[in-house]
Structures are given as C-alpha cells and as structure tokens.
Amino acid sequence: MLEAMEMILALAERFTKLEFIDFGGGFGIPYRPEQQEMDVNALGQQMTERFEKFCKEYGRPLSMKLEPGRYLVGPAGFLLLSVTNRKQTPEYQFVGTDSGFHHLVRPTMYGSYHRIWNASRMEDELETVAVVGNVCETGDFFSVDQGNIQRELPKTVVGDCLVIADAGAYGFSMSSQYNSRPRPAEVLVQDGQARLIRRTEHYADLLRTAQELN
Ligand SMILES: Cc1ncc(COP(=O)(O)O)c(C=O)c1O
Numbered sequence: 433m434l435e436a437m438e439m440i441l442a443l444a445e446r447f448t449k450l451e452f453i454d455f456g457g458g459f460g461i462p463y464r465p466e467q468q469e470m471d472v473n474a475l476g477q478q479m480t481e482r483f484e485k486f487c488k489e490y491g492r493p494l495s496m497k498l499e500p501g502r503y504l505v506g507p508a509g510f511l512l513l514s515v516t517n518r519k520q521t522p523e524y525q526f527v528g529t530d531s532g533f534h535h536l537v538r539p540t541m542y543g544s545y546h547r548i549w550n551a552s553r554m555e556d557e558l559e560t561v562a563v564v565g566n567v568c569e570t571g572d573f574f575s576v577d578q579g580n581i582q583r584e585l586p587k588t589v590v591g592d593c594l595v596i597a598d599a600g601a602y603g604f605s606m607s608s609q610y611n612s613r614p615r616p617a618e619v620l621v622q623d624g625q626a627r628l629i630r631r632t633e634h635y636a637d638l639l640r641t642a643q644e645l646n
Pocket residue numbers: 456457458459499500501502503601
C-alpha cells in the first residue's frame with residue numbers, strides 16, 4: 433500500500449490544483465489461515481505521516497480519500513451451502529452442494545482461496561475432498577488452492593452445512609443467475625439477532641424483466 437501510495441504521489445505532484453488525492457482500495461484481508469490481519473493502525477499512521485509530508489512539499493493541505501471495499505465487508509460475509517450429494521471417482525471424492533460459481537465466482541474466476549468449514553461436524557475425522565457447485569461447468573469448484581482442487585474437511589454427509597468464509601466482498605455483487613439458478617437469500621446477523629435482508633430468488637424472478645410478446 434505504501435509503495436502504491438508513492439506512485440500516486442509521484443503522479444499527483446505534477447498537478448497544481450488538487451483538492452484531494454484518492455488512494456483507492458486494495459486493503460487486504462487474510463483469506464488463508466496462515467495469513468495475518470493487516471495492522472490498520474500502523475498503516476494509517478504511516479500513510480498519514482507520508483501524506484502530511486507530501487502536503488507540506490505541495491504547499492497546502494489536501495484531503496486524503498480511501499475506497500476500502502473488501503477490507504470492510506469481505507470477512508463479514510459467509511456463504512452457506514448444503515451438501516446435496518457425494519461422488520467418488522478414481523481420482524477425487526467430490527462433495528456436491530446447492531450453490532456454485534453463480535453465487536461466489538472468485539474461486540472459479542481467479543483461483544482464489546476461501547476457507548471452508550463443515551458447520552455440521554467441526555470435530556470429525558478429516559477426509560480429502562473436492563467441494564463443487566451444481567453448475568455443469570468444469571471450473572465450478574469452491575475448494576480451489578492454486579491449481580489444487582481438493583481440501584481436507586471433516587467427513588461430509590448429505591445435508592451437512594458448509595460455510596465459505598470471506599464471501600462478503602465480491603460475492604453477492606458478482607453473483608449471477610447463470611443456468612437459470614436463482615440467487616440465495618441474505619441474512620444479517622447483528623447483536624446475535626438474525627434478520628432476513630434479502631429474500632431467496634424464485635424462478636419468477638428470473639423472468640421478472642422479460643417483456644410479454646403479443
Ligand atoms: C474504483 C474502486 N475503488 C475501490 C475498490 C475496492 O477495492 P478493494 O475491495 O480491493 O478494497 C474497487 C474494486 O474494484 C474499485 O474498482
């Protein structure tokens with residue numbers, strides 16, 4: 433972030449009539465268990481110091497703008513899936529679910545890693561599985577990790593609830609109705625209370641904007 437800030441400042445100093453400098457987003461979150469949370473206070477302090485130095489050299493105070501997206505909402509969102517089927521092939525133990533890349537496209541689109549838990553049996557013995565969606569596309573995997581499509585999870589049974597972590601950013605907003613699959617409901621949990629804030633889509637919603645032909 434500090435290196436990116438230097439690049440933006442190097443560009444900004446060429447403009448004489450600035451009111452603010454917008455450093456955009458890109459504040460990371462720990463998607464992987466071994467990754468650490470960003471020290472936002474330390475970064476804030478360093479960015480402030482650097483910005484104040486810049487303003488001094490620039491000759492007048494400017495506003496600093498930031499556009500943190502993922503950092504604010506990513507870890508707050510979880511995608512809940514139900515296990516619908518299991519399928520053993522010579523190579524893989526597939527765990528099928530009632531969701532897919534139409535609900536969370538990051539693993540399919542970027543190969544992004546998302547933590548997955550089996551909320552129905554957190555403590556059971558582990559097995560190596562490939563967690564997949566219900567869309568007939570070869571890339572419809574949730575358990576992606578840099579080309580590896582398998583993950584160790586507590587033994588899964590049909591009906592179990594799987595949880596995909598860090599789905600609050602670029603989850604619902606990048607979702608689609610691909611293959612005529614409706615989107616899921618959204619539930620807000622606040623102070624221990626769960627509230628429905630967006631209902632499940634139905635098949636009628638898929639046709640809602642279609643014009644009737646006479
Ligand atoms: C213009 C702009 N600002 C901010 C963001 C947020 O980025 P992030 O979620 O990585 O913080 C984005 C993401 O696409 C963006 O396009």
